[in-house]
Amino acid sequence: MIASLLFGVVLITIPSSYGLSVSCMMEYDDGGAPAVYGYPECPQWVLSPAGSLQNQNLNCQFAILQGRRDYQEDAIACNLDIKVPLLAKDAGKNGFEEEAVGIVAVFDGHGGKECSEMASKLLFDYFYLHVVFQSYKVMAHHNGVLPSSDYKSFQLEILKEALSKTIGDIDLRFSQEAIKNNFYSGSTATVVLLYGRQILVANVGDSKALLLSEKIQSALRTEGDSTAHLSATALTYDHHPDREDERARIEAAGGSVTNWGVPRVSGVLAMSRSIGDVYLKRYGVIAEPEYTGWRPLTTNDTHLVVASDGIFESLTPQDIGNLIFQWNSHFQGIEDSKMPVSCLSSTSLAECIINTAYEKGSHDNLSVIIVPLT
Template identity: 25%
Template sequence: MSEANDFVPENETLRENDPDTDPDPDPDPDPNPKRASESEDPDSVAKKSKTGNGSNPQAGLDEFGSVEVKPVVREVGFEIEADAAEDKGSRHSMEDASVVLLDAAMDYPGNLRCAHFAIYDGHGGRLAADFAQKNLHGNVLSAGLPRELLDIKVAKRAILDGFRKTDESLLQESAAGGWQDGATAVCVWVVGKTVFVANIGDAKAVVARSSTSDGVQNDCNGASPLRAIVLTREHKAIYPQERTRIQKAGGIVSSNGRLQGRLEVSRAFGDRQFKKVGVSATPDIHSFDLTERDHFIILGCDGLWGVFGPSDAVEFVQKLLKEGLPVATVSRRLVREAVRERRCKDNCTAILIVFKHK
């Protein structure tokens, strides 16, 4: 198990790679860049958290005076509040999909609560993102994500197998339906007090952490600013490690940094036409134990991180939480700031996961 509880320099990626081999799906080269389609409605759409057994919806008023549901999950030593928000930016359609499951055990037995959060950033369409949204978590659970006695290696193997099975099924569907789109992903599972983070592509997860736990319980506004620690590694064709893997698979990274001159990311679900030239759905997987130093996690697609630096986003969220705003409102304001004030042109989706330590 890789521990993330030791203090890490700001913006340094904290991760643990799983060196398994890539899947070997279908080819079929066809131009389909990472940002192939445009969007539809300029207003933010907040997604309500899905609550499961043991969750505790709490009603409150948002910044506009509307009644909203604030989902809460209680764990030993801490509670989790989470919500998602999205905006299509200036594009003609929204190709992102997200998941907020505060009790994600589904039909699998066990006493260890499992929460799940994910963002799937589609490119060339939304079919791959929707497919991953509907299937990945179930595939991870069926692959053996621990529910009773937590075994870190078994859990990571289940996540890896869940990604592989999801991509293999998606490739079969896309071949039958003639799909050409793909989707990057950033996913978090909170199992007991352990956080698992998995990603493919350029979506990111960032944890806000204080240097000490003194005097910062039950809130997110310690005396000093929280540190932003990146929990994921971007997978782009231009990066040396990814370029080498692509070239070994027979792919070409062109002078514009794109695979076959078209695709910017080097790992994604789907993208059937690029799979045999190096595109992989094998995730980087990292785990760490939550402590009172960990206050919240921000998940975001590349649209969010294109206009927000990790430290900038943490500071923005911390300030709003300190003002006592609900998590749902904070997530919406984060996305609104990205699109309306910072001029994000891409689809923009964010999930805010707040840990309330007892």
């Protein structure tokens, strides 16, 4: 059955001065977010004990289904209104300004649910912490005075660096738990940041992010493409072990790529980058994300889709574009007959995609998040 999702909420309180002690900064430099959370000199960074249930809404639609697997190992996270303190235009005068940042993420676990669950729980709080520390470092480096023409680029770079460090620290934190508890699990991490009208995509593994855009009318009239009203653009590139650059790194580390149904690292893991999988790190498996750089959204961009690879066992990216168009047309009273039967009983667009992928034969866990952009 389609499951509800607990979303973490950032409840860290930052002093108005945003001052950080020298010892706290040293802990951060030495051990990142895991070290800061456990250090008594940084009481303002202690996590609140509980998350909260965020109801599905028009701006963050999600669905998750166990499908034909024995266990559910996917986890997702979505919050489009995380208030983070970024450097103000005049950092010396105003210090920080509160800005809204959206985060959309899918974690597709394997070998157990421990890794994907931890990643989804830590994502928002780790990201928030890193934004604060990275902003503080940039402010200190420039003595509180940033070039006014470049401060937006500083903000974008801070957000990217915060996301990189967040993913790295989640991998570190889980690896510590995995060694202690003999966990063998790992997870993909496909995370999209939305800030203003720009998006940044970080990818580890083989989950996917798509951007759906309206086509121009002339393209819709071309032969054989009369139903493709939305064009799907992939924003991620799968990290499969047989990808030339991925294979080179694995073999340089002493690993091998062998085929067992699909190409696998040392005959085991069907991806070459992941969070966790601590026992394959020595063979070149890394958690370093690959980025699709900051991309401005246009008026033609209609939906952001982030999904686990189970969706794509039976649907292509363009199939998803077609489903979204058909769903919207159905509720506008247009082309009702073209919407698949699997969607007629669905309560949301996300559930429509999940149900269609399942009915078309996907055997994996299924999860998808859809963010309308208009």
